[in-house]
Amino acid sequence: DIQMTQSPSSLAASVGDRVTITCRASQSINSFLNWYQHRLGKAPKLLIYAAYNLQSGVPSRFSGSGSGTYFTLTISNLQPEDFATYYCQQSSSNPLTFGGGTKVEIK
């Protein structure tokens, strides 16, 4: 199985900050990498698919980059509604796997 490792596991930031989360795959997954936002008690939300494609309706302050084994999710101009946990997910091979998550908290 492909292992997905996110860092950091948590971070504290202020409204207006720029935040970057990294995700590493245990082997090359080309660009088969997706990012989700998850708030407690809510449904997960797809933010980015295929490494850098913004899902319809997602604000442009979210962006993704990377390929192979190294990927990043960047949130520019952090907003109050962005405080949540973020997960990467590889869709290169079965079984699909998620990273461990990065919790973005208010500083």
Add this chain to the structure above:
Amino acid sequence: QVQLVESGGGLVRPGGSLRLSCAASGFTFSDYYMTWTRQAPGKGLEFVSYITSSGNTISYADSVKGRFTISRDNAERSLFLQMDSLRAADTAVYYCGRSRGDGDHDFDYWGQGTLVTVSS
């Protein structure tokens, strides 16, 4: 609008069984892959299983292989997860999700989840 509503969760003893359902509306159910993904208390998201639009291809996480069975009824617009030989480690909120498109392995709509508690 797209809606996914899970049901069937509850309290079950270790070794027991439970069948989850996910009722879909607002889209052509038979055109999309579907997934079950879970979140255990204090843990992250964990992929459980997915099934292709026709039901011909299925994948499971290693942790549930041989114990869980995913299925779908396209005529009834419903997704199912039969869970047997349940363990305490299966305690989680279970979410059903819809693929972004037929053939995609990312998921753009999710339900609110149903809680499964495995305890004696």
